[in-house]
Amino acid sequence: MGVLEKYIQAEFKKGIMKKIVIALFSIFTLVDLAEAQQSPDLKAVERILDDYVQNEEIPSTIIGIVNSDGLQHVIARGETKWDSGIPVDKTTGYQIASLSKSFTSIIFNSLFEKEIMSPLDSITSYLRGEIPDSALDKFSNVTIKDFKTYMRLKDFLQHRAGLPNNGASVPPTPNGAPMLGGYSEEGMIKDLTEFEINQEMINRFSYSNFGYAVLGHILEKATGKSYEALLNEYVTDVYGLEFTTSILNEESHSKLATPYHVGDRKKETKPWEMGKSIPGGGILSNIKDLSRLMSAQIKAYQDYLKKGQESKLILTKEKKSIGPNMYYGYGFIESRNPYDSTIVQFGHSGDVDGFGSFYEIYPSKDIGLIILTSSGGSWFNELKNTVERALLGQPVRKHVSLPKNILKRYTGKYDFGKDQIMTIFRKGDELRTFMRGWGSMKLYSESETSFYYRSMNAGFKFEVDENGELTKVIYQQNGKEIYPKKIK
Numbered sequence: 001m002g003v004l005e006k007y008i009q010a011e012f013k014k015g016i017m018k019k020i021v022i023a024l025f026s027i028f029t030l031v032d033l034a035e036a037q038q039s040p041d042l043k044a045v046e047r048i049l050d051d052y053v054q055n056e057e058i059p060s061t062i063i064g065i066v067n068s069d070g071l072q073h074v075i076a077r078g079e080t081k082w083d084s085g086i087p088v089d090k091t092t093g094y095q096i097a098s099l100s101k102s103f104t105s106i107i108f109n110s111l112f113e114k115e116i117m118s119p120l121d122s123i124t125s126y127l128r129g130e131i132p133d134s135a136l137d138k139f140s141n142v143t144i145k146d147f148k149t150y151m152r153l154k155d156f157l158q159h160r161a162g163l164p165n166n167g168a169s170v171p172p173t174p175n176g177a178p179m180l181g182g183y184s185e186e187g188m189i190k191d192l193t194e195f196e197i198n199q200e201m202i203n204r205f206s207y208s209n210f211g212y213a214v215l216g217h218i219l220e221k222a223t224g225k226s227y228e229a230l231l232n233e234y235v236t237d238v239y240g241l242e243f244t245t246s247i248l249n250e251e252s253h254s255k256l257a258t259p260y261h262v263g264d265r266k267k268e269t270k271p272w273e274m275g276k277s278i279p280g281g282g283i284l285s286n287i288k289d290l291s292r293l294m295s296a297q298i299k300a301y302q303d304y305l306k307k308g309q310e311s312k313l314i315l316t317k318e319k320k321s322i323g324p325n326m327y328y329g330y331g332f333i334e335s336r337n338p339y340d341s342t343i344v345q346f347g348h349s350g351d352v353d354g355f356g357s358f359y360e361i362y363p364s365k366d367i368g369l370i371i372l373t374s375s376g377g378s379w380f381n382e383l384k385n386t387v388e389r390a391l392l393g394q395p396v397r398k399h400v401s402l403p404k405n406i407l408k409r410y411t412g413k414y415d416f417g418k419d420q421i422m423t424i425f426r427k428g429d430e431l432r433t434f435m436r437g438w439g440s441m442k443l444y445s446e447s448e449t450s451f452y453y454r455s456m457n458a459g460f461k462f463e464v465d466e467n468g469e470l471t472k473v474i475y476q477q478n479g480k481e482i483y484p485k486k487i488k
Helices: 003-013 015-020 042-055 097-113 133-140 153-157 185-194 209-223 227-239 250-254 287-307 378-391 404-408
Strands: 060-067 070-078 142-144 147-149 264-268 320-323 326-328 333-337 340-351 356-362 367-373 412-415 421-427 430-435 439-445 450-452 458-464 470-477 480-482
Touching: 042 060, 042 070, 042 378, 060 287, 060 378, 070 287, 097 153, 097 209, 097 227, 097 340, 097 356, 133 185, 153 209, 185 209, 209 227, 227 287, 287 356, 287 367, 340 378, 356 378, 367 378, 378 439, 404 421
Parallel strands: none
Antiparallel strands: 060 070, 060 367, 142 147, 320 326, 326 333, 333 340, 340 356, 356 367, 412 421, 421 430, 430 439, 439 450, 450 458, 458 470, 470 480
């Protein structure tokens, strides 16, 4: 699952986040396609990237800046392998993880355009004969608000089918280990037969790699072609993608950056062998290829938003809410930029520990951002958000170092209400926070009393008396404020 998806799931499963996310306007009303495009501050982007590569000891990271005319800038840092002496560039391959879902969705839209299949098709029509009729009943007798219906392909595309994140037979990936051996067809059929749909999550967003594995299988059944053949026919051949593939073999592996363990950036790991899970997370690509697809997608979205022109690259025409004015379409997330709500952005991300990807377009700005890395983790989401601000002409907040005695005054436990307890603790010369469902996140100090996250538009304002004793705590996110109480 991608960093962004992990954040979304944590965000909307926790009641506290529902209260503090900004209320946005109708998603298209403020889009201004005539808005003047500013040149990106490349020096600022380079400084930000260099800071993360050095401080986090990242083996390689590449940033691609794209517009409707194509790839405009590439900023690459690191080597294809530690101490190899071979620098990464726009042709270096990476596993793009959950960004693969966007490719699967483009294939689906292409087949829908050719009237080979429809988002309203019943899942049972494709699975009959592979799983027992008794098991098919769970897909054909679904109740939504007392209305009997059947499970549709669009429910799988939009993660609204009450499915688990992964099938029970998916090979384990403990502690950042890569998936080896792949998800077998036999395992997937077994999981389809035996799992129980979560009735409470029917028609509600619940991220599912399992669902996209099943979708890929259905695409193959509907066409009689392999997933790789479909990827070539409807994506790579159409947009001139020279390296992109779903096949991890000796040739494609040799063109990849070496991935490194998320918890130990000197420990070499491997690309994930995903088998039937490839449609949800196993595609290999590079900046050069992704930029070609992105350029076409920026133009498609501009034409769609301006003239209503249809395209198989529009992945959010059919969309469902996953929170206050944040939407999931077919393998694409639509939202407003957290730092400038006039900007609507579209994209997806991916994270398989050893590799990470971000792919985001801003049609009104005629710009897109691609970031690939060979070692993932929470830092990657911070990098994306910080680079995004510089790219879109927004001020990048400064970080100052504070003495340990100042940091220590803010450590403790804070009650946010509704059983939401956050711990603020010191780790070396920095503050970090921990809340169940969020994990550990770094706080950056802007002053002695002001701290912020880089991973989201949020932070703390602390008020202290003349003796340095804490008197008030203000938590701010997306323009909203709440007042947690320090309880320990």
